[in-house]
Amino acid sequence: MARPLIQLALDSLDVAQTLKLASLAAPYVDIFEIGTPCIKHNGVSLVKELRKLYPNKLILVDLKTMDAGEYEATPFYAAGADICTVLGVSGLATIAGVIKAANAHGAEVQVDLINVPDKAACARESAKLGAQIIGVHTGLDAQAAGQTPFADLQAVAKLGLPMRISVAGGIKQSTVQQVAQAGANIVVVGAAIYGAPSPADAAREICELASAA
Numbered sequence: 439m440a441r442p443l444i445q446l447a448l449d450s451l452d453v454a455q456t457l458k459l460a461s462l463a464a465p466y467v468d469i470f471e472i473g474t475p476c477i478k479h480n481g482v483s484l485v486k487e488l489r490k491l492y493p494n495k496l497i498l499v500d501l502k503t504m505d506a507g508e509y510e511a512t513p514f515y516a517a518g519a520d521i522c523t524v525l526g527v528s529g530l531a532t533i534a535g536v537i538k539a540a541n542a543h544g545a546e547v548q549v550d551l552i553n554v555p556d557k558a559a560c561a562r563e564s565a566k567l568g569a570q571i572i573g574v575h576t577g578l579d580a581q582a583a584g585q586t587p588f589a590d591l592q593a594v595a596k597l598g599l600p601m602r603i604s605v606a607g608g609i610k611q612s613t614v615q616q617v618a619q620a621g622a623n624i625v626v627v628g629a630a631i632y633g634a635p636s637p638a639d640a641a642r643e644i645c646e647l648a649s650a651a
């Protein structure tokens with residue numbers, strides 16, 4: 439089994455802190471995620487800056503688009519995003535719009551299942567539309583209420599869809615192997631890296647654990 443890709447969630451609002459964290463973790467992560475609060479605060483210029491600094495890294499822009507899919511996502515793909523996210527709850531027309539924008543730029547789409555009531559149906563429909571990645575995600579507010587993404591990950595993996603599976607929601611050193619073994623192709627890690635005393639050491643540990651899963 440290939441090791442899952444490690445995606446670092448850059449969730450600070452501050453550009454200098456974001457770039458510092460990116461540089462510390464760069465040797466150990468495959469994807470830089472510009473998190474939703476960060477992209478709302480800093481906009482498309484941060485995508486351009488990261489693209490210039492890291493021409494060989496994958497960049498995911500966590501737009502969590504809810505409407506106007508093609509219109510909203512297009513400038514982010516044009517700025518160098520490899521992947522943009524769209525909410526599963528937005529509906530099929532919006533998801534199709536982001537897929538159209540991605541296709542126009544040779545890029546990819548992740549459909550985020552956060553708060554989707556029927557996750558299996560949404561994942562199946564997203565695959566049919568041509569989305570490449572399905573995101574099993576317990577958001578920060580749901581995590582604070584004690585929720586985790588593990589049961590949803592198992593249920594989505596069982597569907598056997600022709601899409602890569604991303605998992606996010608409080609993943610850390612003690613759970614990275616569990617989610618890799620459950621079928622995650624992309625493991626998203628935010629707080630366990632940026633909140634660690636040494637973000638570089640935490641990113642390295644997570645990468646090593648994923649490789650050994």
Ligand SMILES: O=C([C@H](O)CO)[C@H](O)[C@H](O)COP(=O)(O)O
Binds near residue numbers: 474
């Ligand atoms: O996507 C995220 C959240 O919804 C805020 O936008 C986080 O980046 C994602 O949950 C990963 O962070 P951790 O849960 O801290 O690992």
